[in-house]
């Protein structure tokens with residue numbers, strides 16, 4: 267029998283190249299190796315976006331379209347929306363009774379997010395409990411493994427701590443989970459800062475050819491290269507990193523041309539834009555086609571929720587019994 271994985275993403279904005287290269291391509295690869303559950307974590311999104319959730323539903327649909335366009339197959343993987351499976355909240359509630367506050371207050375991602383999203387009012391009860399809900403997401407499906415980026419490791423450790431504490435209190439119910447670490451290329455935004463929604467510095471999977479051209483034209487380059495005749499330092503240039511993602515054998519060429527000042531930055535960036543646009547062409551077309559029929563996406567998500575519910579309710583039956591609820 268195949269092992270099971272579960273992973274998720276918060277629908278807080280458009281999906282971009284960082285998601286495609288760090289996460290989605292990995293999920294697509296894993297979906298045949300494992301019995302796979304991929305979840306759009308809208309409850310988690312609401313934890314930070316509760317003041318203005320007006321775009322949550324739209325992002326949820328677009329997220330599903332992006333996933334499918336990038337190669338997740340609803341036939342082979344279970345794709346669903348977290349809030350469609352109420353059992354997540356039930357398990358989250360059971361866990362929240364015994365999770366010590368200290369575990370959550372000490373969690374490095376909590377402190378970091380508070381700092382990063384300082385414009386939001388996140389000193390809330392709900393936000394502190396973010397990893398508890400994530401533990402419920404994972405344990406509800408008795409996933410063996412969770413494909414994530416390194417940033418999520420503290421949450422997986424907490425998940426194992428929570429599972430162990432549950433088992434200690436109510437009897438052996440959950441097994442240990444393992445991370446499947448993704449080798450994520452460090453892709454910076456077009457302004458060479460960390461890629462983030464709030465900086466608006468990413469290339470989205472749905473960006474048009476024109477948008478990609480203009481975003482690439484604005485990309486930060488080697489700050490020491492001012493004149494065309496200046497020799498460049500491609501290792502310090504974000505544009506070169508992007509090149510290496512798209513065509514492994516192209517990067518050395520750019521490298522050489524740059525060092526020898528045989529190519530100007532404008533031309534170099536134009537070449538990159540063309541390459542990105544070509545690369546995304548199929549995904550863009552597929553996602554557009556999908557988004558023309560939102561009803562169909564909703565159907566796919568409904569089917570996914572049905573499949574997910576089957577597993578989830580089984581776990582919850584076991585949990586209710588273990589805890590001793592009537």
Ligand code: TRP
Nearest residue numbers: 272273274275276307310400403
């Ligand atoms: N916290 C994850 C993130 O921000 C999203 C997430 C929610 C998740 N529930 C999950 C990831 C369960 C893996 C498993 O990326």
Ligand code: SF4
Nearest residue numbers: 488498503524531534
């Ligand atoms: Fe960067 Fe290309 Fe300019 Fe070199 S030529 S500094 S790699 S944009």
